[in-house]
Amino acid sequence: MNEQPAASPSGLAPLFSQYGSYLAFMVATVATLGSLYFSEIRNFIPCELCWYQRIAMYPLVLMSLVGIIKKDEYLPLYVLPLSSIGLLMSTYHYGLQWGVWGDPTACTGGVACSARYINVAGFITIPFLALIAFTLITIIMGVTYWANKQMDAVS
Secondary structure: OOOOOOOOOOOOOHHHHHHHHHHHHHHHHHHHHHHHHHHHOOOOOOOOHHHHHHHHHHHHHHHHHHHHOOOOHHHHHHHHHHHHHHHHHHHHHHHHOOOOOOOOOOOOOOOOOOOOOOOOOOOOOOOHHHHHHHHHHHHHHHHHHHHHHHHHHHH
């Protein structure tokens, strides 16, 4: 019998299968430290929607770290629901901040959700930074899930 070895996947699959969790961990860690910098160092008081986004972001650091330590190939299945919720919240917050939908002053609490503590280049605000972080984590984990499936199919 002439048995041929299984073809190994090339391209992104091995890369994301091995390092996707690390990328998501780095993004979540930078986002968490950034939010703590804004509130604890710069003394920006988070609005209500910012708190909800923090509730979605902070656990992603620990979840991805545990997934890395345990080498858990199912980590994307745990991260994707939370990162997707955070993505929806930050999209809503950013749109609310720019008056795309609803009244930008509708937030209850001490700080209006429309407050722009930073405004770089006319569009980069704190909710925009959260939107970018949640988008990156969601994409990275989606690709990592796909890559793990590709690697499983080969083995």
